[in-house]
Amino acid sequence: MMNKKTILIPFLIVMIAIVGYLFYEGKPQAFPDNSYAIKAMNQLYAEANVSGILDVIPLDSKHVFVPFISDDGHYGMSFWEWDWFQWKLRRIDTRGEPYIWKIDEKDASTHYIVWNMDPKDELSELKYYLIGERGAYRSQDVDSYTPRVQLGLTVSLQKHKYGVLPFPKDWVELINGNLQMNSLSSSMYIGWIPYGDQGKVTFPDYTINGSSYSSGRFNLDFVRILNEYELEFTGNIMDTNEVINIHEKVDIGGYGLVVKMNGIKSDEPVIVFESGFGGTSDTWEKLQSELSKRTLTVSYERAGLGRSSSSPLSRTSENKAIELHKLLQACQIEGPFIIVAHSLGGFTARMYATKYPEEVKGIVFVDSSYEQQLIDHPEPQFEEGSIEEVRSSIGPDGSYDEMLLSAEQVMESKKKDALRNIPINVLVGMKDKADGSSAWLEYQQEIAKLSDRSHLLTIDAGHGIHMEKPDIVIQEIINMMEEKY
Known part of the structure; x- marks a missing residue:
């Protein structure tokens, strides 16, 4: 009999403890007052x-x-x-x-x-x-x-x-x-x-x-x-406030491009900045800041650059033009557009005007590349690496072979004569040219001949005119907006 009691008593004590624990743990007491909490924290x-x-x-x-x-x-x-x-x-x-x-x-x-x-x-x-x-x-x-x-x-x-x-x-x-x-x-x-x-x-x-x-x-x-540019824009730009300030990533069909949209809604053309080879939207900061006071401005990072996703398409100018068109459509930005294109971005602007002529109000070429320039120098001049290595691996914005293919694309596009009736301003930097200023000027004059409504201006600047002399480029864009030429 004693053995049963000896076993039962510890068992009851354990059960009571378990029930007590569940009871008290299930119903916590009121949180301590502030003085207690402050003392405990310190x-x-x-x-x-x-x-x-x-x-x-x-x-x-x-x-x-x-x-x-x-x-x-x-x-x-x-x-x-x-x-x-x-x-x-x-x-x-x-x-x-x-x-x-x-x-x-x-x-x-x-x-x-x-x-x-x-x-x-x-x-x-x-x-x-x-x-x-x-x-x-x-x-x-x-x-x-x-x-x-x-x-x-x-x-x-x-x-x-x-x-x-x-x-x-x-x-x-x-x-x-x-x-x-x-x-x-x-x-x-x-x-x-x-x-x-x-x-x-x-x-x-x-x-x-x-x-x-x-x-x-x-x-x-x-x-x-x-950062805001890590986000993807999913709305309608025309549904935003009168003042537009968006810096986000936009899906264009399975991959995204980072776009910076600044400005105000107006009846004037939307200005689209197209950077040179490997260039990012930061190079247009001064121009975008100033011009956004009177119209909507758009700069972006091409696929593979900055925070933009890589593209499944080859890095030719035609494909870059297609991606720019998809980006503007995804943002629901309607033209007409004035495209401001630097260096090799001039190829993209020309392909865009060829494929979507009804959307282009005009083009400002900022020391733009010309196809004959690459055709005259088909082999890249670099100190290290074989020609084959260099031609196939320049960077995320394209290889040298893709540059040559882009030159062929714009050469072929001239048959459509898409720029003939589009106003174009050709801005030429006359300093520090590898081919010499006279040869470079000849290339730019050939670009001007693509339109019956062209204007050419030589500037005492290097290749990055929009960074060295931004005020001149801004004025030339405004001149195009106001149809002064």
Whole structure:
């Protein structure tokens, strides 16, 4: 009989303990008052020097987010969890940039973005994005394609500079679906863009400075700051405000090009900048800034350059013209266009005018290449590497062989005489020419002969006229807009 009691009593004690644990753990006590929380934070991490609590925000019954301010003016965050009969401080951070708090790492419905922005950064809103890059791959002779994901959400900071954002339902469904298939791509991520007054991107210098201390296991993920050009434009440019300022990535059919659209809606032609070989939109910054005061301006990164995706098409001028047309269509920008083309970009402008003549109001050639220039020098002149190596591997904007093919394309396009009735301005830089100024001028004169409405201007500048003498190029574009020639 004693043996049975001896066995029963410990058993009952264990059962009571289990029931008690489940009871108390299932019903957490009220969160401590502010003085207790401040004391606990300073004891765990004295460098935080917490002086005041801004709010106490429960995520659920067992997890609480507490934004605070310190004596030295830092705006920080603390993360609390109910565990083993008490509220435990899991992490304290003296900076307030966004993080993702994952209560259950495998269930996105328990994921929250938290932040506490420093008012000195003068931010008005935050935009959060769930982004998944598109991808294509082949496995066992089966082609697979993963479309791009770009889901955004805007949070106003007008009332509070801190906050908690549960993952939206569409984010949860997408992420959990990938988790269930065990295929959540490393290319899928969450990012944010901070905006100040007048909708301008503003870097949060004060918010991101600080340090942190963690205690125990804790699932917290960093949220990286995005650049606007990492986004893809999915709207209609004509539906935007009167003042247009867009710098985003635009899908043109399975790959994306980064475009910068600045200006105002007007009855004047849209100005499209076409860079020279390997050039980016930055080279047009001065011109775009000035001309955007009177009309819409467009610059972009060709496929493979900057943040633009690589293209499945060869890098000939005809294909570049096709991609430019797709880009303008995707942005729903209607012509007529004045194309301002530098160097080898002149080939692309000519192919564009040949393929889409009704869209081109005029072309300003800025020290443009001429096909005979390449035909006269079919072999590239480089000090290192065999001719075969150099011709096939110049860079992402094309090989020398593709340059030669482009020259043949524009030579062939002259049969259509597409530029005959299009106004063209030919700007010629007369300094530092490898072939000599007289030979270069002859090439430019041949370009001018392509139209019955041409104007040629020689300029005391090198090849980059638009960077050396931007005011002259701006005036020539305006002259074309105003039909002065």
